[in-house]
Amino acid sequence: MPQDHYREIREVSDENPQLQPQLELESDTIARLMDLVEEEDAQALDALLAAQDGVRIAHELAALPAPVRQEIWTHVPAVLQAEVLDELDDSVRNSLLENMTPESVVQAACEMDQSELVDVLESVSDELAEAILQSLSEDERSAIEVRMSYPEDSAGRYMSEEWIAVRADVTLETVARYLKRLDELPAHTDGLMVVDRQGIYQGKLPISRLLTGRDETLVSAVMGAQEQSVQVTTDASDFAPLFEQYESESIAVVNPEHKLVGRITVGDALDIIREQADHQVMQMAGLEDDEDLFAPIIPSAKRRLFWLGINLVTAFMAAWVIGLFEATLQKVVALAVLMPIVASMGGIAGSQTLTLAIRGLALGQINAANTRWLALKEVAIAGINGVVWALVVGAMAWFWFQDLKIATVLGSAMIINQFAAAVSGLSVPLVLDKMGIDPALSGSVILTTVTDVVGFMSFLGLATLVLL
Amino acid sequence: MPQDHYREIREVSDENPQLQPQLELESDTIARLMDLVEEEDAQALDALLAAQDGVRIAHELAALPAPVRQEIWTHVPAVLQAEVLDELDDSVRNSLLENMTPESVVQAACEMDQSELVDVLESVSDELAEAILQSLSEDERSAIEVRMSYPEDSAGRYMSEEWIAVRADVTLETVARYLKRLDELPAHTDGLMVVDRQGIYQGKLPISRLLTGRDETLVSAVMGAQEQSVQVTTDASDFAPLFEQYESESIAVVNPEHKLVGRITVGDALDIIREQADHQVMQMAGLEDDEDLFAPIIPSAKRRLFWLGINLVTAFMAAWVIGLFEATLQKVVALAVLMPIVASMGGIAGSQTLTLAIRGLALGQINAANTRWLALKEVAIAGINGVVWALVVGAMAWFWFQDLKIATVLGSAMIINQFAAAVSGLSVPLVLDKMGIDPALSGSVILTTVTDVVGFMSFLGLATLVLL
Numbered sequence A, B: 001m002p003q004d005h006y007r008e009i010r011e012v013s014d015e016n017p018q019l020q021p022q023l024e025l026e027s028d029t030i031a032r033l034m035d036l037v038e039e040e041d042a043q044a045l046d047a048l049l050a051a052q053d054g055v056r057i058a059h060e061l062a063a064l065p066a067p068v069r070q071e072i073w074t075h076v077p078a079v080l081q082a083e084v085l086d087e088l089d090d091s092v093r094n095s096l097l098e099n100m101t102p103e104s105v106v107q108a109a110c111e112m113d114q115s116e117l118v119d120v121l122e123s124v125s126d127e128l129a130e131a132i133l134q135s136l137s138e139d140e141r142s143a144i145e146v147r148m149s150y151p152e153d154s155a156g157r158y159m160s161e162e163w164i165a166v167r168a169d170v171t172l173e174t175v176a177r178y179l180k181r182l183d184e185l186p187a188h189t190d191g192l193m194v195v196d197r198q199g200i201y202q203g204k205l206p207i208s209r210l211l212t213g214r215d216e217t218l219v220s221a222v223m224g225a226q227e228q229s230v231q232v233t234t235d236a237s238d239f240a241p242l243f244e245q246y247e248s249e250s251i252a253v254v255n256p257e258h259k260l261v262g263r264i265t266v267g268d269a270l271d272i273i274r275e276q277a278d279h280q281v282m283q284m285a286g287l288e289d290d291e292d293l294f295a296p297i298i299p300s301a302k303r304r305l306f307w308l309g310i311n312l313v314t315a316f317m318a319a320w321v322i323g324l325f326e327a328t329l330q331k332v333v334a335l336a337v338l339m340p341i342v343a344s345m346g347g348i349a350g351s352q353t354l355t356l357a358i359r360g361l362a363l364g365q366i367n368a369a370n371t372r373w374l375a376l377k378e379v380a381i382a383g384i385n386g387v388v389w390a391l392v393v394g395a396m397a398w399f400w401f402q403d404l405k406i407a408t409v410l411g412s413a414m415i416i417n418q419f420a421a422a423v424s425g426l427s428v429p430l431v432l433d434k435m436g437i438d439p440a441l442s443g444s445v446i447l448t449t450v451t452d453v454v455g456f457m458s459f460l461g462l463a464t465l466v467l468l
Helices: A002-014 A017-022 A026-039 A042-050 A054-062 A066-073 A078-087 A090-098 A102-110 A114-123 A126-135 A138-148 A172-180 A207-212 A236-245 A266-284 A297-324 A326-331 A334-362 A371-401 A404-434 A439-467 B002-014 B017-022 B026-039 B042-050 B054-062 B066-073 B078-087 B090-098 B102-110 B114-123 B126-135 B138-148 B172-180 B207-212 B236-245 B266-284 B297-324 B326-331 B334-362 B371-401 B404-434 B439-467
Strands: A191-195 A201-206 A229-231 A250-254 A260-265 B191-195 B201-206 B229-231 B250-254 B260-265
Touching: A026 A042, A026 A054, A026 A066, A054 A066, A054 A078, A054 A090, A066 A090, A078 A090, A078 A102, A078 A114, A090 A114, A102 A114, A102 A126, A114 A126, A114 A138, A172 A207, A172 B207, A191 A207, A191 A260, A201 A207, A201 A250, A207 B172, A207 B207, A229 A236, A236 A250, A236 A266, A236 B266, A260 A266, A266 A334, A266 A439, A266 B236, A266 B266, A266 B334, A297 A326, A297 A439, A297 B334, A297 B371, A326 A334, A326 A439, A326 B334, A334 A371, A334 A404, A334 A439, A334 B266, A334 B297, A334 B326, A334 B334, A334 B439, A371 A404, A371 B297, A404 A439, A439 B334, B026 B042, B026 B054, B026 B066, B054 B066, B054 B078, B054 B090, B066 B090, B078 B090, B078 B102, B078 B114, B090 B114, B102 B114, B102 B126, B114 B126, B114 B138, B172 B207, B191 B207, B191 B260, B201 B207, B201 B250, B229 B236, B236 B250, B236 B266, B260 B266, B266 B334, B266 B439, B297 B326, B297 B439, B326 B334, B326 B439, B334 B371, B334 B404, B334 B439, B371 B404, B404 B439
Parallel strands: A229 A250, B229 B250
Antiparallel strands: A191 A201, A250 A260, B191 B201, B250 B260
16 A cells, blocks of 8 residues: 555656656766767757756756857757756856857846846856846846945845835735735745834744634734844855855845845855855865866866966975075985975875964854964964874884984974964964954865975974984 | 834843844854853853753754863753754764763653664663663664664655645645644645545645645645655655755655554755755865764864875875886976876866766766766767867976977876876776775875876886987
């Protein structure tokens, strides 16, 4: 009996695209798409794509090599294009937009919601943006222009223009009757927005209270007047955590006069948290936040060339420091063998502190009150690590080269560089953050420069003093 | 007029703890808490903590030095403790649990929902876990035991045991009347679960359809029979993306017989996405996913010591390779000056490929169909980068040491190591993933070993061939 039901639901679901992702493995579809492109079987491509929903197609496009992706995109049904574009990361979306005819970009743009449309307008050429704007109604155009006047990543950029508003002085029965006249509620409607005649936001009527409350109860009696609202200029990094902390699916966005202008939803928060997360890991490696894994070779190579160039400066600074001690190295070649150990261990320890500090800054955990304690903690850990590994590498070096002086120099340099790593691992991101520079991007290069320079300088410098 | 309204809402909100985070800067409260602990002003501490809600206290505790945190925790009102513990990362929560009396742990545990309780049971001592279990009712205890039998990170571990179920053959009016008898709906209720007499899941009745549908309509006519459901054993990494892709706030969890056993919500998805994100960045630095920035010194130092020890093996392998060429270095000391450049540039390029590959694996973008193209792309980029920077470093080395042979050796080694970096940056994570080892943790150590060894070996090896 239960088995029958299971089958029944699966059968029903076959007609519905939402469940399809579970029906065939995505990797199989991707392999099939690549084969069909190679065989130039346009008909089969059309059929395969028409059978899928936009979310799934977007996920497949992101996992297809750039040239194949462009070919397949031309077979995606026009009605799905806006949805697919909405699902894609900016980098992949822009690569597709670049190769579309202006007409089809304009057509897809008409299907987009305002928040996505603004993203697209900012990434296409000025002429194309103008063409898209001209295709909109006057109301839509002015709404878009207001939206574009808000700061990047602000609530005003993310907010949805769809919500249901009610007055505080009506009964729940009146509200329920009003809702019956609608076809559906906007996505992520966990409550109705309560506003006064001037459109000033007064609170939220949770759906839960609407459903469980008595018919004759007034909205004002059960609405949450104390509900969070955010200003239209509030930054994503400030409002996204509210969704994590409080179990809310939507939050009102108000202008400085406290007039309701939009609604940010938990769907936005999911996107923002994913992006913030990618930010640290990608920036620390000198990559774009949404770097396209399957981007064409030339643009990828260009970006990476730049990052290697920056790091080459660090490498040459290290080489320059070593060069200062050429005479010492000439006399004691064992130093050349051991010197990378000090620099490398410093780099590892420093990047641990750096990673923690950047994450702490992103989570808003580091402030004036606790920085001193944090610095003491990191320095203490560096002391313990430094002494322990100084003894170990010293012993190993002694065993290897049978020279107590070299062993002592190596151990001492290790301790010095562990301290340098802790101090710079914490202070570099803090200072960069104060200066308004993103520590995730430039922190690791600066840190490596410090640990390399201090590492080679302390080891070879001490060696010159002690051994010569 | 609008200004008046704004003030009114702010005043209303003063009575409500939810809005308090906006009223005083958190860093000020943290500074005040630290001062009060120093002054041993227990009364003021009690008052300051009683005036805040659990979410805010949790955020403050996470940003307080470990010793202060323990002291402050003893002043957190008992009624808030379960909520605070629920908000905290595991590492911080466990540090607090360790210092609580068994009685107060048991007391707090009684307030927790099942999903959190399982987390706590798994992190406390066996005796304490037993004491907590004994304090539960028989029903609760058996529910917890079933839950603990599900795999870690499965839907069964995350799911909420609260939902509202209705039958398919009743009218919307009946459903509405039934809801009026309840006090409130469970959090994240975006729909009612439709089940049959045996409890078999049949679909979801979205709240939107309930509110906008006609009274006499049957649930079966408007419910979403094709709604996603997930198996109780489905892994978090598989179900969390469903919330990103489809605008849903809750998804039914079913057992193999398709019986409804729970509900995962968008709140879980937010936690999971945050954790996944932290995972890559923290593991790549050898830190715990939720490493406590303000942990006590000794435990932190222990974990870091271990990571440095692993990396020391890499450093000594590099030293050993250099040691093989002592004779060469003795004769041409310029080689010692230049050799870190090749290894360092290889490490940087390799970690770019590695970061992209680990993220691609996490997002499910890499599969059998596209790996070959990806490998060709990364190798092609390595070729471009290698040749460009080989020419640059070659030219600089020539200028510096006036020796064309050294310059040629440096450039050639650079090209070789860029290829080694690309190949290992992609193959190391893929192989580790196939072997079921987390590439985020061990990938970077293995990669650095490859780029260091190949870097020093190719540079010094070529130099030995060409120069001697």
